[in-house]
Amino acid sequence: MAMGKRLLVNKPAEESFYASPMYDFLYPFRPVGNQWLPEYIIFVCAVIVRCTIGLGPYSGKGSPPLYGDFEAQRHWMEITQHLPLSKWYWYDLQYWGLDYPPLTAFHSYLLGLIGSFFNPSWFALEKSRGFESPDNGLKTYMRSTVIISDILFYFPAVIYFTKWLGRYRNQSPIGQSIAASAILFQPSLMLIDHGHFQYNSVMLGLTAYAINNLLDEYYAMAAVCFVLSICFKQMALYYAPIFFAYLLSRSLLFPKFNIARLTVIAFATLATFAIIFAPLYFLGGGLKNIHQCIHRIFPFARGIFEDKVANFWCVTNVFVKYKERFTIQQLQLYSLIATVTGFLPAMIMTLLHPKKHLLPYVLIACSMSFFLFSFQVHEKTILIPLLPITLLYSSTDWNVLSLVSWINNVALFTLWPLLKKDGLHLQYAVSFLLSNWLIGNFSFITPRFLPKSLTPGPSISSINSDYRRRSLLPYNVVWKSFIIGTYIAMGFYHFLDQFVAPPSKYPDLWVLLNCAVGFICFSIFWLWSYYKIFTSGSKSMKDL
């Protein structure tokens, strides 16, 4: 009986990514003595891939006068170290004025100081605008700061998450490592952070820490981490309704009314905010500065969308010209209503039913509705829904894994116009192929006529040689054909983009096509996350 029970626990957890190349690589480390190794190996390999992606160009390289996100980050390092705190949010706002919360500013300050130790001319005030050193010194330094930030924030959070789940489910260490690698090799984040150049991994890592703390039931710590995440990039607010509802419900309704817990959480939240904003107040000229900071962070004066993005407003703009028909205030109101309606069911569900295994799904539903319906969304913002989505790679349900892998590819696809502008063609293609190949999505390419040693497929693991691994596609035929259809559409888009010039009347037609495909896929995935929320209420973390 006892043995049967253990088998039950072990069996399903072992199956995800069975016979994929990742499984094959890590198989030799199954013996107990070697089990500590795969974690480090994956860690180092993920860093190496990030470094090699970083060899490519960055956004705005050699394109004056405004350059791109790389220059923005460099510029912030420059102004934060040369100007007093009171000027940070005021200085020459036309040229990449600081528009992220204070933690980003502090982060830039620290990195700027260290960078100036290596070479002050990288960050000389005013003079260093658009600096590009001939020996790539600045680029190398900036790239390594992203890598180190990534290693400090994102990597441990992800590995902790997979280990926690693995221990909870009694999964083998190999299974945990495979899930961790699937998450760490997510192409979109790698390309945006290490190719295009941003520090999203810090925000996402802090949010992942907050999720880990929720799993561990350290609610105050979760609140602190989440506030830090917001204070790094305000986009983390996309998760806020869920964290709010979860913490509230955990302290007021489940398991019982617990005012002490609520007080501690509230205190932790406020204290963290206070500590982060206090320097602005005390060193930087009081409330006026804080007001300016908040004004900079939330640019409501800008339009409902700027570049083309795969959300509701941009795509339906083809039919209804919002910017001409409505004023900005009206649009703000409409987008607010749409967003709130979008995430409200998930929030209510969290309030009434705060279960750990639902967390990824409610986070997806909430952040995705922000992405689809809120005001001023960038294409890069898809990274925020992608965090909880990618964490689902630790699931053991084939259907979930399939959808996660699919939506990851869609998200990468919607980033293509941006990456193309940056000149990251090669990196885009390679990271798409690599991430899919590792989790076994290309295992369907198995020419059987080749000699045994030349057939692609598992080579070190003792998997039966006639075992056929399938690509990650759901079992349901409708889903399957839909997903294959979207892949064909994406391929077709790339064909058009490469070989056919868009009609001169609509130069953005191809980009819009990209957005439309992305929008359809994201909204369907969003609906699916709601479906999962309402059908898997009674399940547990074991069958996440």
Place this chain on the structure above:
Amino acid sequence: MKGDRSRQNMAVTKKPKLKKNDEPKKVLKTAATEKGEGSKRYSLWNFWISTLFLKLLLIPDYFSTDFDVHRNWLAITNKLPISEWYYEHTSQWTLDYPPFFAYFEWFLSQFVPKSVRDDGCLDIVEIGKFGLPTIVFQRLTVIFSEILLFVILQIYINTTKLSERSQSFVVASSIVLSPGFLIIDHIHFQYNGFLFAILIGSIVAAKNKRYILCAVLYTTAICFKHIFLYLAPCYFVFLLRAYVLNVNNFKFKSYKDFLFLIRWANLLKLATVVVGIFTICFLPFAHQMPQVLSRLFPFSRGLTHAYWAPNFWALYSFMDKILTTVMLKLPYVHTFATKFIKPPLIPQNIKEINERLAANNNGSKGLVQDVFFVILPQIPPKLTFILTIFYQVLAVLPLLFDPSFKRFVGSLTLCGLASFLFGWHVHEKAIMLVIIPFTFLVGFDRRLLVPFMLVASAGYVSLYPLLYKGQDFFIKTLYTYVWCIIYFAAFRKTTKISSSVERRIFFLDRLALTYIFSLLPIVTVLQILDEVKWRYSFLQKFEFLGLMIYSVYCSLGIISSWFALSWLYNFDELLWQ
């Protein structure tokens, strides 16, 4: 497909039923894993794919002047008639590889597409002007030519016995993933993966006792890259003893019997193929051999390279630097030394030291190819030649008595080490000549593992100065680090524990481990110092200090590895049974 689905459903919904079904399945599964060793495919396919992705991402990375060298050769072989290949000198990067490599470049140049041609890939100019298309094209030629390495190692795996297959898989995969090839070929730019594939082919042929093939492949390898000549004594003796001589049936009755000592047919076959290949290689250049040879063997270069390869001469130069400083600071050391060593071997007095020092520093440091020692005796090329030959003969002699594969790779490794440690103008890249044969050897005994770890880690780290740019720092260190972790563990698992009594000296093992572990902090500190050296004048004064630390520290590791291996090779009879 259906099966998967039902299994998944079962796992979720029909838990009680699963319990019954699972018992026999489990039994089957364990039986399968027990048989599993045989059913594993040990294919290098996945390794090729994964490194292919990495290599593609490395395309925009830094490349050295070797890139322009090879581009120039593409241009020369494509544009000029064969008779002018070895005379062309518009660019300073003249063709100095043997003809097979020139043919190979000619072959590659046939595939240059028009866009790359327009980019300036095939222009014979003094300094190449080219852009991204040329870089992509040449990087791709390296990636594709390296497939040969995977193919040959796959053949090696497939031809080993089932029981040894997991070990040979570790050997093969460690070679294809070697940080050496990644650094030298895919970043620095050369075709070593392809060239070593041919050499490895000859080693595999030797293992399978296909001597003619072994000779053919080795001769071909020499005709591609003459650095492989360093291993020639070993191949010569091995083929002589194993294939040509007939020692077992030899009974001395009269001097006439010596005729039967030699298998004349075999000798004829061997001579025919070797001479044949050399003829194919050099025939088009027969009337210009002196010119070709002068290109291949430029003896005008100095004892050490600008960056000292981590060999014996690095330690020698280092000693010279130390002694100079000491004698200038504390003159009585010199007076004391002159009591034992007489002047031609040591400077007459302090004044002469200063004179020599001044002559050494006289402005043209970068241009002077010759290395000039201040205190220690000068090293003539002849001496390096004699030392190399001496140690190679020592390494080759046992092979004359015991031409087994184990001995063969052992003596290959020692030949490589002898030429690396004592050779004239050795490049740090030549360490691959040691590491590759050693990889084949290390599986035979656990005690060989420590010398192997020493030479592999020190050898790969000594390649780092090739990639001096900061952007490669993480890539080169992390890749080597992860390779060492994986393969040191894997070799430990697959090597046979020595049949003889465990006579390992634990203290030395620990010392070696400490040595290996301190490589990483040293490399990191040196990199940081290099980045901030403009700040501190004392760091600028010792500009070459970083490189000196690299070569001295690495040479310590390689020399101790040589000691350890020589000891095991010459004095441990049980290992070679």
